[in-house]
Amino acid sequence: MSQTRDAAIVGIHEYPSRDVEGELSPLQIKAQSAARALEDAGLNWRDVDAVYDAGEGGPMSGLTIAEYFGLKPNVIDTTNVGGSSYEYHAAHARRDIAQGKARVALLTYGSTAHSNMARIGVGGRGGLGVQPGDNMESFVGMTLVANYAMAARRHMYEYGTTSEQLAEISVATRLHAMRNPQAVKAMEDLEFLNIRETTIEDVVNSRMIADPLHLLECCMISDGGGAVVIAAPEVAKDCAKTPVWILGTGEATKYPENGGDITTSAAAQSAPQAFGEAGVTPTEIDIAMIYDSFSITVLALLEDLGFCPKGEGGSWVEGGRLRFDRPDDGPALNTDGGGLSSNHPGMRGIFLLIEAARQLRGESTSQVTDAKLAVAHGNGGMLGSRHCAGTVILGRD
Amino acid sequence: MAEATRPLPSLKELDTRPFWEATKGKQLRYQKCDACGTVVWHPRGHCTGCTNGTLSWHTASGNGTLYSYSVVRQSYHPFFRTLVPYAIAWVDLDEGPRVLSNIVGVGDPTTDLACGQRVKLTWEEHEELSIPLFTPA
Numbered sequence: 279m280s281q282t283r284d285a286a287i288v289g290i291h292e293y294p295s296r297d298v299e300g301e302l303s304p305l306q307i308k309a310q311s312a313a314r315a316l317e318d319a320g321l322n323w324r325d326v327d328a329v330y331d332a333g334e335g336g337p338m339s340g341l342t343i344a345e346y347f348g349l350k351p352n353v354i355d356t357t358n359v360g361g362s363s364y365e366y367h368a369a370h371a372r373r374d375i376a377q378g379k380a381r382v383a384l385l386t387y388g389s390t391a392h393s394n395m396a397r398i399g400v401g402g403r404g405g406l407g408v409q410p411g412d413n414m415e416s417f418v419g420m421t422l423v424a425n426y427a428m429a430a431r432r433h434m435y436e437y438g439t440t441s442e443q444l445a446e447i448s449v450a451t452r453l454h455a456m457r458n459p460q461a462v463k464a465m466e467d468l469e470f471l472n473i474r475e476t477t478i479e480d481v482v483n484s485r486m487i488a489d490p491l492h493l494l495e496c497c498m499i500s501d502g503g504g505a506v507v508i509a510a511p512e513v514a515k516d517c518a519k520t521p522v523w524i525l526g527t528g529e530a531t532k533y534p535e536n537g538g539d540i541t542t543s544a545a546a547q548s549a550p551q552a553f554g555e556a557g558v559t560p561t562e563i564d565i566a567m568i569y570d571s572f573s574i575t576v577l578a579l580l581e582d583l584g585f586c587p588k589g590e591g592g593s594w595v596e597g598g599r600l601r602f603d604r605p606d607d608g609p610a611l612n613t614d615g616g617g618l619s620s621n622h623p624g625m626r627g628i629f630l631l632i633e634a635a636r637q638l639r640g641e642s643t644s645q646v647t648d649a650k651l652a653v654a655h656g657n658g659g660m661l662g663s664r665h666c667a668g669t670v671i672l673g674r675d
Numbered sequence: 676m677a678e679a680t681r682p683l684p685s686l687k688e689l690d691t692r693p694f695w696e697a698t699k700g701k702q703l704r705y706q707k708c709d710a711c712g713t714v715v716w717h718p719r720g721h722c723t724g725c726t727n728g729t730l731s732w733h734t735a736s737g738n739g740t741l742y743s744y745s746v747v748r749q750s751y752h753p754f755f756r757t758l759v760p761y762a763i764a765w766v767d768l769d770e771g772p773r774v775l776s777n778i779v780g781v782g783d784p785t786t787d788l789a790c791g792q793r794v795k796l797t798w799e800e801h802e803e804l805s806i807p808l809f810t811p812a
Contacts, residue, residue, distance in 0.1 A: 400749045410690035414717040415775045416682055417806050419747065419755035424763050427745035435743070435790035489746040489785055536714055536771045540743060662743075663775075 281557050284376035285383075286514040286521030287368075287672070289319030289507030290632045292614075293388070296464035296500035296621060300393040304334040305346055307388030307503035312347060315505035320518035321382060326507075328353035328380035330367035332625060334388055343386070353380045360658025361569055364506070364627035365668025368654075369527035371508040381510045385631075388503035389623035392468065398499050398624060399423045400487065411534075411664070423496055423572070424488035425662040430574035431490055433541045436589065441490055443592035444573040445481035447611065448494050448618055450600040451570060452476045455615025458643040464620055468498055481573075495573035497617035497626075504628045506635075522635040525651075526556030526671040533664040541589075544667035545582035545655060552669035553584065558651060560584040563671075565637045565652035566600075566609035567630035570616040575661050583655060583669070585609065602644035609653070613637060613644040627656035631670065638674040650674060679753035683801060690719045693732065698805040701798050703737055705772045706730040716772035737796030738812065739768040746784045760784055766794055766809050780810035787811075 291314035293307050316322060329351045335342030340354035353374050357366045364385055371383035391398060399422045433439045455461035456475050465473045472480075476494060484493040514521040528551030532544035553559060560583060568579045577591040585608060586594040598604060600611035612618075614633040617626045634652035636642045652672045659665030684695050697704045706715040709731055713724030722728035744764035750756045762784040767773050778794065781787045793812035798805040 397751045400751055410688055410719055411717050413684045413688040413691045414694070417684055418763050418775055418777050419681075419750060419752060419758065419761065420763055420775070421747055421750055423749075424745040424747045428743040428763070428765060431745060432743035432790060486746075486748050486785075488748060491745075534765075534773060534775075536716055536773050537767070538773065540765070 281525055283511055283523045285372040285508050285510060286523045287506055287631065287635045288509045288514050288517040288519060288521055289315040289321060290635045291315040291318060291505050292460070292621070292629060292632050293503040294460055295467070296502050297392055297467040298390060298501045300390070302390065304388035304390055304503065305343070308334065308343065308386035308505070309347060311388070311503050311505035312384055312386050315507050318519065319507045319509070321507060323348060325382045326384045327351055328371060328374055328383040330355045330371055330383060330385045332356070332358045332363035332387065353383070359666035359668065361571070361625040361627045362656030362658030362666045362668040363625060364631055365527070365654060365656040365670045366529060368506070368508060368524055368631055368670050369529065369668065372524040372527065375508065375510045381513050383508040385506040385508070385628060386503070387505070387625060387628040389625065390501045391499050391624045392501040396499060396624070399496055421488060422660065423491055425660040426572045426574055427488040427491045429540045429578060429662040433574065433578065434490060436541060437592065439577070439592035441482045441492070442478050443596060444495060444577060445478040446595040446598070446600065447570065447573040447576045448481045449476050449478055450598065451612050451616040451618045454602060454613045454644045455619030458615045458620060461615035461620035464498070464500055468500060491572055491574065497571050497622040498619070500621055500623050502621050502623040504632055506628060506631050520639050520674055522638045522672050522674055524670060525558070525673045526552040526554065528552035528669040530667045532667070540662050541578060543578050543582050543657060543661055544665055545579050545657070545669060548667040548669040549583045552671050556671035556673070558671060563609045563651050563653050564605065564646050564649040565613065565634055566611050567634045567652060567654040568611060569626055569630065569655060569657040570612055570618050571622070571657065575657055576611065578661065579655055579657065583653060602646050605646055610644065610646045613642050613646065625658070627658065627668065630654035630656060634672050638672060679757065681754055681806065683804065686803060691717065694718045695804045698807065699803065701805055703735040703796055703807050704732045705735055705768070705770060707733055714771035716774065733770065735768050735770045735772070739766040739794050739809065741778070741788065741790055741792045741794050742767045742773060743790055744778060744788055762788060764809065774807070777808050778810065779808050
């Protein structure tokens with residue numbers, strides 16, 4: 279299949295603070311990020327004719343943000359699939375632009391999860407389930423961490439994966455975080471202990487949160503947000519920065535099934551769509567921006583995206599293979615520091631697109647020399663039960 | 676302040692109400708399609724295997740295999756924080772359904788559980804329903 283260049287990321291902004299101390303609203307973070315991303319592209323509010331939103335504005339969020347931003351968009355898309363929403367938004371923006379429905383698409387995200395003291399990972403989400411699936415599960419005292427931990431436990435059982443192998447993901451990500459001043463500031467503001475490069479021993483000796491996942495295998499809960507501007511080729515050619523083309527996309531769902539395999543995520547369905555559409559293979563990918571809610575998320579997704587066969591992720595990541603300075607060994611992982619060590623306000627998907635674009639522009643703090651192809655993969659929902667997957671393949675000319 | 680208790684399922688949710696009503700009599704029920712044989716879990720009003728099947732309720736033996744589990748060490752929930760460390764598990768019932776539950780009656784859940792081990796049903800009684808939990812067989 280021939281590669282198409284229907285739409286490109288032309289503007290990005292990652293909101294710099296991870297702790298706004300309750301002094302900013304999610305909508306304000308979205309608007310400030312949007313303005314900076316438009317500025318980055320050399321565009322203005324009036325150029326935007328399509329908005330994509332995951333619902334921080336409440337019910338009818340598409341209308342809320344159109345008014346708040348002062349826009350009159352022709353396309354409004356409020357797909358909410360958790361942390362993968364922004365990969366879906368990028369896919370839909372590309373489709374809408376290719377069909378001629380829009381020329382400049384604006385994606386924004388804002389969250390004050392940290393200021394709100396949202397203990398997302400360990401909230402013991404009992405609640406009163408209203409969906410039938412929830413009503414069969416809400417009595418057990420599930421936590422987000424335990425949900426992912428069950429996928430890790432089964433991966434260990436079936437494939438012999440070890441905590442030391444999972445720790446490789448945390449170690450590589452922290453290495454990248456220590457090179458990113460915004461990530462270091464984030465860890466300081468969130469009062470991380472021992473802010474430094476970590477070792478495998480550090481990770482496996484950190485406190486167990488939900489067996490077999492340790493503290494340093496779990497993402498942070500920050501404030502934050504960002505924006506991405508996606509534009510048609512005729513707009514992109516006049517923008518300020520190198521266009522980062524959206525070459526292929528894929529979407530998929532996964533939920534509990536009798537006899538199902540929780541070590542395999544929805545990425546196994548979304549990735550072949552995206553790679554096929556882009557006409558590239560995983561071996562060609564320089565940058566892997568993979569949703570790192572937890573170490574196991576990355577390990578399972580590396581397999582499902584096709585970087586290595588199912589079950590071999592543990593041995594594949596060994597020896598620091600995911601570091602930015604090992605380009606001959608495969609893709610560099612989460613070169614901004616990831617959700618584990620830089621930014622996770624609840625729905626991290628937008629930062630996957632932002633850092634992938636930085637790498638392909640040559641702007642990363644852990645720059646991979648001559649990076650040409652990136653994959654951004656969002657996992658929204660919960661790996662061990664029900665989730666959505668969004669895969670986006672990005673490339674530069 | 677009243678003592679925190681386990682959050683209980685709603686008896687008003689339409690798809691799962693028949694399941695929870697049967698738990699009062701300590702019956703663990705699941706649905707199977709009369710036409711195509713698909714075992715449907717969680718309970719719902721239609722067969723996911725065919726478009727014209729009728730689902731019948733069956734009673735499970737309560738025997739199953741531990742598919743995977745985690746031991747929660749940290750929780751901010753007012754009830755579950757009093758239970759840590761406690762085990763959450765996916766259990767494959769012999770009849771097919773994969774159910775989410777807790778493994779109880781284990782000395783130390785951090786060391787005494789393993790994927791693949793056999794488990795059996797035990798009930799925690801409440802006023803209007805019972806909660807299906809599992810214990811090593």
